[in-house]
Amino acid sequence: MRARVGAWTTATLCFVGLTLVVQAYWQVIAAPWVTALPWDTHDRLRARLARPGRLLSRDGVEILSPSRTDSGWSYRYGAPEAFAHVSGYDERTGLRGTLSDLLLGGARYFDWRVFFTEPVPPGCDVVVTLDSRAQAVAAQALKGYRGCVMAVRVGDGAVLAAASAPGFNPLMMTTDEEVEVVATDPYQPLLFRPTQKLYAPGWAMAWVAAVAAIEHGQDLAQRRWECDGAWQCGRMTIRCPVAHGRVGLAEALLRRCRVAITQASDELGAVAFRDMLKALHLLDQGAGMGLPSAAGKMPDLFNWRGRENLADAVLGQRFVRLTPLAVARLFLTMARGGEVVQPYLVAQVRSPSGRMIRAFQAKALGKAVSSQTAARVIELVAAGGEQYRSTTVELGRAEDLGGAGAVAWWVEDEEKPGLGNAWLVGMAPAAQPQILVALVLEDVPDEKMAVELGMSLLNYLGRMAV
Numbered sequence: 001m002r003a004r005v006g007a008w009t010t011a012t013l014c015f016v017g018l019t020l021v022v023q024a025y026w027q028v029i030a031a032p033w034v035t036a037l038p039w040d041t042h043d044r045l046r047a048r049l050a051r052p053g054r055l056l057s058r059d060g061v062e063i064l065s066p067s068r069t070d071s072g073w074s075y076r077y078g079a080p081e082a083f084a085h086v087s088g089y090d091e092r093t094g095l096r097g098t099l100s101d102l103l104l105g106g107a108r109y110f111d112w113r114v115f116f117t118e119p120v121p122p123g124c125d126v127v128v129t130l131d132s133r134a135q136a137v138a139a140q141a142l143k144g145y146r147g148c149v150m151a152v153r154v155g156d157g158a159v160l161a162a163a164s165a166p167g168f169n170p171l172m173m174t175t176d177e178e179v180e181v182v183a184t185d186p187y188q189p190l191l192f193r194p195t196q197k198l199y200a201p202g203w204a205m206a207w208v209a210a211v212a213a214i215e216h217g218q219d220l221a222q223r224r225w226e227c228d229g230a231w232q233c234g235r236m237t238i239r240c241p242v243a244h245g246r247v248g249l250a251e252a253l254l255r256r257c258r259v260a261i262t263q264a265s266d267e268l269g270a271v272a273f274r275d276m277l278k279a280l281h282l283l284d285q286g287a288g289m290g291l292p293s294a295a296g297k298m299p300d301l302f303n304w305r306g307r308e309n310l311a312d313a314v315l316g317q318r319f320v321r322l323t324p325l326a327v328a329r330l331f332l333t334m335a336r337g338g339e340v341v342q343p344y345l346v347a348q349v350r351s352p353s354g355r356m357i358r359a360f361q362a363k364a365l366g367k368a369v370s371s372q373t374a375a376r377v378i379e380l381v382a383a384g385g386e387q388y389r390s391t392t393v394e395l396g397r398a399e400d401l402g403g404a405g406a407v408a409w410w411v412e413d414e415e416k417p418g419l420g421n422a423w424l425v426g427m428a429p430a431a432q433p434q435i436l437v438a439l440v441l442e443d444v445p446d447e448k449m450a451v452e453l454g455m456s457l458l459n460y461l462g463r464m465a466v
């Protein structure tokens with residue numbers, strides 16, 4: 001008798017145990033996979049019934065706010081055009097696409113406590129690092145141009161503004177036909193240029209070579225090179241528009257002497273240059289942005305054409321490509337005393353009840369160069385800013401911050417002679433930067449307008465004290 005009871009108990013326990021294991025597997029472990037199956041309608045049903053979370057700027061402006069319609073929940077856009085690329089225009093684009101788990105309250109961010117208060121649990125609120133005023137000014141500055149601009153706070157790597165032009169209006173993207181028109185526009189309005197567009201970075205790469213030379217030791221930093229307007233590098237001729245004469249590294253950088261900078265990197269060698277690219281994480285994607293982002297491209301520095309490829313790499317031409325974010329990150333690293341961080345865009349996730357669930361910060365990627373090297377580069381950027389002081393009207397006000405440092409350059413388009421992309425990287429205050437602005441204008445004849453727009457944005461941010 002006792003043996004039979006024992007057998008029954010064991011059988012029951014086995015059954016309960018097995019049920020628990022099976023349930024745990026399907027309900028917890030396999031749940032994300034099951035809900036992702038095309039014929040599972042739970043998520044879509046949730047998305048229709050549940051109030052989605054809001055998307056907020058750091059200063060509290062509602063970029064996306066939920067609104068109830070006859071067919072379920074949809075979004076209203078607080079500042080549709082300024083935030084178009086960041087918000088996206090449907091549930092698959094922008095942060096609406098990449099953060100749909102958070103905004104719809106699904107997956108691991110699901111908060112079971114709200115079951116007690118709401119019949120259909122709402123999604124989480126997401127706060128981004130963008131400042132609505134800075135974003136509006138940045139978007140406005142690009143009106144009538146193609147290109148992009150980013151503003152980053154040096155202290156923590158938070159992205160304060162990130163605008164891309166041409167843009168689009170999410171309110172005008174409601175039908176397939178409307179989307180088709182924008183998607184097939186040759187100027188690519190849907191592209192979020194700061195993280196997605198790969199440009200020939202031009203003179204930005206000369207700064208990488210200079211950083212490597214300074215870091216490498218005194219001999220290169222103290223040397224001088226003779227520029228008579230041309231230099232033969234293997235099978236390639238490097239030319240300067242004028243003969244710069246005898247120049248050192250700093251002069252070569254600021255006066256854009258191609259002959260001297262390629263000679264310096266030729267002496268430095270491909271190994272040291274490649275190691276510096278790695279230490280700076282120059283080719284990395286913009287992983288902290290929460291939006292699609294492209295990795296940089298560099299030619300092979302060690303094949304039969306290695307020597308010429310190194311010269312191309314240092315001049316940022318031919319096969320070299322970087323996103324504006326990567327160029328911004330390079331100068332941000334110098335402003336942060338040599339420490340590389342991945343700038344970030346998503347600041348916080350808050351539960352429907354307002355409780356903070358998660359706070360994000362810039363991902364630290366290690367120290368690329370010594371503090372002395374970084375300080376020397378910042379000195380050079382500050383010296384670069386001197387020459388733009390007379391070209392901009394607004395810059396006078398930036399002197400409240402002790403002046404701004406800036407470097408600007410222009411990269412001619414191989415297919416459109418006379419036109420090219422203008423770049424500006426500006427920092428304020430010059431001596432100890434707190435804000436960094438990186439800007440690219442496409443198809444312009446020189447860098448003048450980029451300097452003017454970039455410096456006035458820097459000036460604006462400096463006065464806003466963000």
Ligand SMILES: [Zn+2]
Nearest residue numbers: 227240244257
């Ligand atoms: Zn030269």
